[in-house]
Amino acid sequence: MASAIALKQLKVFVTVAQEGTITAAADKLFLSKPAVSMALSELEKQLDHKLFDRNNNRLIINEQGKRLLPLADELLARSQTIEQLFNQTGPATGQLRIGSSDTVGNQLTPFLLRDFRRHADHHQQSLFIANTSHICHMLSEFELDVGLVEGNVQQADLISLPWLADEMVVVAHPEHPLAKLNQVSLQDLEHSEWILREPGSGTREFFLNRLAPRLANWQQAFELNTTESIINCTAAGLGLTCLSKFAVQRAVADQRLVILPLPLDMQRQYWLLYHKEKYQSPLMELFISFSQQWQFTV
Missing domain, CATH: 3.40.190.10 (Periplasmic binding protein-like II)
Known part of the structure; x- marks a missing residue:
């Protein structure tokens, strides 16, 4: 390749894959549409492969893009860990994106996060609450790291671990x-x-x-x-x-x-989900391990 792939290009690629349009990706990244289009075009040129199929204004990730997505997500996660390495006093660094279905998210996850924060001295988590199918979609698009749901999920790209009863x-x-x-x-x-x-x-x-x-x-x-x-x-x-x-x-x-x-x-059984190709950072491994041992107490 003529030049190294930049993290900015990978971030643009991942965001476009998640948002589906240049306009939505630009809004999320606080960039202009030409800047997003140029970064994506440069990446496709460097890889010598198209990563999306164009359908009117929407960009639909193709097979080449799907091969790149987990690797790009991993590199971005690792870079974030490096950036935050010296900004946090506890052993776990990075941002953890958690999705919960409605019952779990409102009744259990807040207490899980309370106890995890005390255990790991880590406070950079986000929580998104939606129904089970929406959480699964976001995990598939690498928009979330971990899902906690009550629905029994049969989805080939997701690992499903029994959680609470x-x-x-x-x-x-x-x-x-x-x-x-x-x-x-x-x-x-x-x-x-x-x-x-x-x-x-x-x-x-x-x-x-x-x-x-x-x-x-x-x-x-x-x-x-x-x-x-x-x-x-x-x-x-x-x-x-x-x-x-x-x-x-x-x-x-x-x-x-x-x-x-x-x-x-x-x-019924609750489940802990993550993408089978998701890079498991030390933080994500710690959260999964803690969640599997956790007992609910108010």
Whole structure:
């Protein structure tokens, strides 16, 4: 090659791969569009390969680009570690980008990060909360380092490690007729209206895979994209819902909701995810190891 590949070019390449357009990448990098286009063109010229397929204004990463992406991500991570090596007093350096699905992100991850910070003396983490499918997409695009989700993920490019166990519960308004029963059967749930999460949510997946097939007749009353909105709608008497016991414990303690006693195994597994080609920095290895040994305490 005529000249060495610059880290700036790799950063532009990774950002374009994540954002999909020159305009969005330029905004994220605080660069002009011509500067982004030039850096990308120079990189493709040096490698003698196109890294993207052009489709109108969108740039879709091609097979050559997909081969480069994990290597570019690794080099950028290593360079960041070098830059921060002498700016941090603890043993772990660098930025850690964590993604969590809604229930995990709101109920567990804040406490995990609290304990990890105390353990590692490391405070440079970011947290992004979305549904399981969105977290998986961001891991695939190398926008996140680690994902913590409740959905059972079957995705070839992601490593999926069992993490914490949880229990799902069916809850209702305290004045709901089923709340008066000492034991609730599946037959009692027939013809009920349900408040569910949106497609792509691990909580919705659990209901559709484990509970819905056992019911001959059920209706979806509402589809909402946050656990808190589902709790509020259920507390308003708009239907039943199936949520994590972690998520509803405060509403149950406040007597806004009651757990219906069902003769079902409602256990589920949470998962820790990362890309199989993701460079595991010492910081990432430390976080994964800590997470696997961690026990939840408020």
